[in-house]
Amino acid sequence: MEKSVIVSHVTKKYKMYSKNSEKILDLISPKSFGKSFYALQDISFEANKGDVIGIIGVNGSGKSTLSNIIAGVVPPTSGTITVRGETALIAIASGLKGELTGRENIELKCLMLGFNKNEIKELTPDIIEFADIGDFIDQPVKTYSSGMRSRLGFAISIHIDPDVLIIDEALSVGDQTFAEKCLDKMNEFKKSGKTIFFISHSIGQMKQFCEKALWIQYGRIDDYGLMKDVMPKYEAFIKDFKKMSRQEQIDFQEKVRQSRMVNA
Numbered sequence: 001m002e003k004s005v006i007v008s009h010v011t012k013k014y015k016m017y018s019k020n021s022e023k024i025l026d027l028i029s030p031k032s033f034g035k036s037f038y039a040l041q042d043i044s045f046e047a048n049k050g051d052v053i054g055i056i057g058v059n060g061s062g063k064s065t066l067s068n069i070i071a072g073v074v075p076p077t078s079g080t081i082t083v084r085g086e087t088a089l090i091a092i093a094s095g096l097k098g099e100l101t102g103r104e105n106i107e108l109k110c111l112m113l114g115f116n117k118n119e120i121k122e123l124t125p126d127i128i129e130f131a132d133i134g135d136f137i138d139q140p141v142k143t144y145s146s147g148m149r150s151r152l153g154f155a156i157s158i159h160i161d162p163d164v165l166i167i168d169e170a171l172s173v174g175d176q177t178f179a180e181k182c183l184d185k186m187n188e189f190k191k192s193g194k195t196i197f198f199i200s201h202s203i204g205q206m207k208q209f210c211e212k213a214l215w216i217q218y219g220r221i222d223d224y225g226l227m228k229d230v231m232p233k234y235e236a237f238i239k240d241f242k243k244m245s246r247q248e249q250i251d252f253q254e255k256v257r258q259s260r261m262v263n264a
């Protein structure tokens with residue numbers, strides 16, 4: 001199997017300050033102030049060409065941080081990521097420049113990826129047709145709804161034909177018809193042997209679309225394997241969590257949060 005993504009010992013720490021003064025002191029003093037929070041800790045796994053991997057995990061477990069790192073949008077604190085080819089991240093909040101119109105965003109994104117003027121001219125009508133947001137295409141993106149942003153982001157990413165496609169919750173804000181249109185396109189991608197990472201709160205969509213699952217549990221990998229093997233374990237965890245009393249849930253979450261904190 002040909003590898004497309006190799007993630008090796010990736011850790012992402014964020015600095016946390018309880019007061020603004022700590023932040024200022026941290027900037028000016030050689031001694032470190034505040035604490036750090038592990039969004040991800042020692043993540044290692046490999047993906048093959050043609051893999052469709054669902055990243056699962058409860059809120060705050062690090063799924064978006066990992067997708068941003070694979071896409072090269074966020075650098076890891078330590079560890080390495082090797083990606084064979086071009087990546088495209090489709091996320092509700094990603095990549096689009098609010099001051100620019102939809103059309104200008106298409107051009108900018110394509111220019112950044114090294115397309116020439118003629119190629120962009122050829123691609124633009126297809127992207128606009130797929131996004132299907134009418135006259136909004138010539139309005140600044142900051143005036144778009146989250147659904148429209150997702151439509152445009154999806155349309156651009158799918159047409160630039162990346163080798164690794166990362167879809168972070170982008171299907172949850174559009175309407176059902178658009179989500180189906182996207183799933184069709186994603187199936188085409190799948191068939192052409194590209195690698196797809198998929199994050200969705202819809203367990204149904206996950207099971208339907210992904211063969212593999214990567215379970216991130218509070219910043220660490222809990223399990224990685226076939227969806228049919230990993231998902232039942234994740235669902236059992238959720239079921240057990242729901243059985244806890246509210247206080248037990250709060251205590252458990254606080255314990256987990258503390259275990260992810262270190263002195264800076």
Ligand SMILES: Nc1ncnc2c1ncn2[C@@H]1O[C@H](COP(=O)(O)OP(=O)(O)OP(=O)(O)O)[C@@H](O)[C@H]1O
Pocket residue numbers: 014015037038039057058059060061062063064065066
């Ligand atoms: N820029 C940041 N500064 C500080 N902490 C951050 C930052 N970005 C993410 N975090 C923290 O890292 C953890 C992982 O966040 P992330 O968004 O990756 O989780 P997630 O699994 O995608 O969550 P969700 O399902 O809610 O979208 C969270 O506790 C979050 O608060």
